[in-house]
Amino acid sequence: MKALVYHGNKDLRLEAVPEPVPAPGEIKLRIDYCGICATDIEEYLYGPKFIFGDAPNILTGKSVPLITGHEITGTVVEASGDGVAEGDRVVLNTVLTCGKCHGCLTGQKTQCPNMATAGFARDGGLAEYMVWPASEAIRLPDGVSSEEAALVEPASVALHAIRRSRIIAGESVVILGCGTVGLLAMQQVKAAGGHVIAVDRRRISLDMASDLGADATLDARDPDLAAKLREFNDGAGPDLVIDAAGGKDTPALAIDWARIGGRVLLVAIYTAVPKFDFNSLVAGEKEIIGSLGYERRDVEEVVGMIDTGDLRTAPLITDKIGLEEIIEKGFDRMLKPKKDVFRILVSPSGAAHT
Numbered sequence: 001m002k003a004l005v006y007h008g009n010k011d012l013r014l015e016a017v018p019e020p021v022p023a024p025g026e027i028k029l030r031i032d033y034c035g036i037c038a039t040d041i042e043e044y045l046y047g048p049k050f051i052f053g054d055a056p057n058i059l060t061g062k063s064v065p066l067i068t069g070h071e072i073t074g075t076v077v078e079a080s081g082d083g084v085a086e087g088d089r090v091v092l093n094t095v096l097t098c099g100k101c102h103g104c105l106t107g108q109k110t111q112c113p114n115m116a117t118a119g120f121a122r123d124g125g126l127a128e129y130m131v132w133p134a135s136e137a138i139r140l141p142d143g144v145s146s147e148e149a150a151l152v153e154p155a156s157v158a159l160h161a162i163r164r165s166r167i168i169a170g171e172s173v174v175i176l177g178c179g180t181v182g183l184l185a186m187q188q189v190k191a192a193g194g195h196v197i198a199v200d201r202r203r204i205s206l207d208m209a210s211d212l213g214a215d216a217t218l219d220a221r222d223p224d225l226a227a228k229l230r231e232f233n234d235g236a237g238p239d240l241v242i243d244a245a246g247g248k249d250t251p252a253l254a255i256d257w258a259r260i261g262g263r264v265l266l267v268a269i270y271t272a273v274p275k276f277d278f279n280s281l282v283a284g285e286k287e288i289i290g291s292l293g294y295e296r297r298d299v300e301e302v303v304g305m306i307d308t309g310d311l312r313t314a315p316l317i318t319d320k321i322g323l324e325e326i327i328e329k330g331f332d333r334m335l336k337p338k339k340d341v342f343r344i345l346v347s348p349s350g351a352a353h354t
């Protein structure tokens with residue numbers, strides 16, 4: 001079968017590989033759609049970072065070369081006898097954990113140091129087929145299309161972050177960076193009863209934020225931005241600032257914007273290592289919270305939110321392409337300095353459901 005294989009820094013190859021064979025307890029999926037994520041681009045440009053390079057992952061024993069792609073939805077073509085059945089459309093909990101560490105034993109699976117994820121520590125979904133533990137496949141209801149479901153993975157990242165933010169109804173929340181994860185987080189803040197101010201440099205992002213329910217939008221280049229943000233919350237400033245932008249200066253901006261006693265949630269991946277004056281945290285009694293990945297319950301809840309209409313993912317699908325077009329129509333477009341896309345979905349089997 002054809003697959004996009006990560007061999008190393010700036011070395012991605014579309015090549016023929018053997019079709020995977022499910023181990024006991026695993027299912028085989030035909031991939032209907034796999035999204036291209038900013039993390040894939042970061043691994044290509046700056047990796048191996050999260051993808052396992054020289055030292056293999058402890059759970060899977062795997063390292064590069066690995067089939068990349070982690071925003072996956074597919075149809076079961078070989079079931080294992082338990083859980084999902086042949087013909088079921090599914091999404092995956094792509095985060096496998098060890099079950100033995102402090103994080104796993106205390107119900108904080110995203111804190112498992114042995115975490116293994118699809119496309120980073122096991123073969124992922126930019127391929128015609130993949131195999132995965134049957135226990136970590138979640139069946140899609142009829143009301144959720146396969147296209148919409150291709151964004152369940154980034155939506156689960158966003159939902160896990162919102163849980164960690166300890167948001168309560170009525171809070172003022174700034175979303176800094178209205179790309180795919182930012183706009184999914186924004187809708188989850190709205191669903192939790194928050195008041196959202198969306199901030200981005202790109203017009204396309206601010207327009208999309210308005211369409212998806214932002215209460216206010218502000219241009220990140222506005223010289224009076226900090227003063228305008230302070231006006232929210234009766235002049236106290238925002239209770240919570242979510243950095244989904246991942247820029248060199250965005251965490252410092254987020255900390256500056258949060259009200260005294262407020263919270264900052266970081267859900268981006270940073271490539272720069274800036275200097276920072278920690279007195280700004282001390283003096284304002286502010287908190288910084290990190291969030292990585294998600295758990296099965298996040299995936300299940302996201303599927304439910306799409307089904308009920310509380311979460312709209314379809315507007316974030318910019319294009320759908322075939323696997324053979326992935327470099328020129330996928331990666332090259334995502335790499336452009338003036339990126340004009342949210343998600344590009346790849347249909348490796350070319351036989352996707354709708």
Ligand SMILES: [Zn+2]
Pocket residue numbers: 037038039070071153154
């Ligand atoms: Zn992703």
Ligand SMILES: [Zn+2]
Pocket residue numbers: 097098099100101102103104111112113114115
């Ligand atoms: Zn663990």
